[in-house]
Amino acid sequence: MNHAQIIEIKPESEIAPEPVIDSLAEIRNMVSACIQCGTCTGSCPNAFAMDLTPRQLWYNVLMGEKETIFHSKTFSLCSVCYYCTLRCPRGLPLTETMSALKQIAAKENLAPYKKSIRFYKSFMESVRRHGRVREMEFMTLYFLSMKNPLMPLQFAPLGMKLMSKGKVSFEIPSKGSNALESIFLKVEELEQR
Numbered sequence: 001m002n003h004a005q006i007i008e009i010k011p012e013s014e015i016a017p018e019p020v021i022d023s024l025a026e027i028r029n030m031v032s033a034c035i036q037c038g039t040c041t042g043s044c045p046n047a048f049a050m051d052l053t054p055r056q057l058w059y060n061v062l063m064g065e066k067e068t069i070f071h072s073k074t075f076s077l078c079s080v081c082y083y084c085t086l087r088c089p090r091g092l093p094l095t096e097t098m099s100a101l102k103q104i105a106a107k108e109n110l111a112p113y114k115k116s117i118r119f120y121k122s123f124m125e126s127v128r129r130h131g132r133v134r135e136m137e138f139m140t141l142y143f144l145s146m147k148n149p150l151m152p153l154q155f156a157p158l159g160m161k162l163m164s165k166g167k168v169s170f171e172i173p174s175k176g177s178n179a180l181e182s183i184f185l186k187v188e189e190l191e192q193r
């Protein structure tokens with residue numbers, strides 16, 4: 001598999017297309033017992049950066065507000081810590097629901113999530129090749145996928161700082177050992193089912 005296959009991005013969609021409606025119905029079922037108590041919001045370490053709190057996100061899911069949901073950054077900022085899931089008094093699978101929303105955004109290649117989807121795919125490509133992330137290669141893949149020649153300049157000061165402290169080493173991009181290839185292929189197979 002080459003780069004182009006792995007970081008191939010479908011044409012961007014500004015709003016969620018119709019098939020999302022069915023997926024959203026499934027997601028609504030996952031949080032249908034929400035009583036809007038706000039415990040998830042109070043537990044979430046990333047809530048301060050979210051435009052909708054987790055509680056507000058579930059409200060919009062319950063109301064079927066597709067436009068609001070898929071223009072929100074909230075689910076893309078979930079770091080999968082599971083605090084909300086552990087503390088929800090209704091025992092709802094909130095972390096999985098956040099992940100399900102991320103999957104829809106990635107599958108439909110929705111424009112508001114373009115950066116985070118490409119960032120994630122570039123990260124995983126490096127892990128797939130080497131069994132761990134190689135920072136220089138990861139960022140190179142990300143810049144290439146973004147097709148913005150000015151983007152590396154924005155990161156240059158941070159990159160220099162990290163290199164000067166020995167946090168990032170210079171490594172020539174390579175195909176790596178592909179030691180995790182069988183695991184990635186198995187996951188891809190399971191995702192097709």
Ligand code: SF4
Pocket residue numbers: 031033034035036037038039040041054055058087088089090091092094
């Ligand atoms: S903690 Fe559970 S019940 Fe309370 S608002 Fe969040 S999802 Fe709803």
Ligand code: SF4
Pocket residue numbers: 040043044045046047054077078079080081082083084085094095098
């Ligand atoms: S799992 Fe996600 S939404 Fe839940 S508390 Fe952690 S970061 Fe917040």
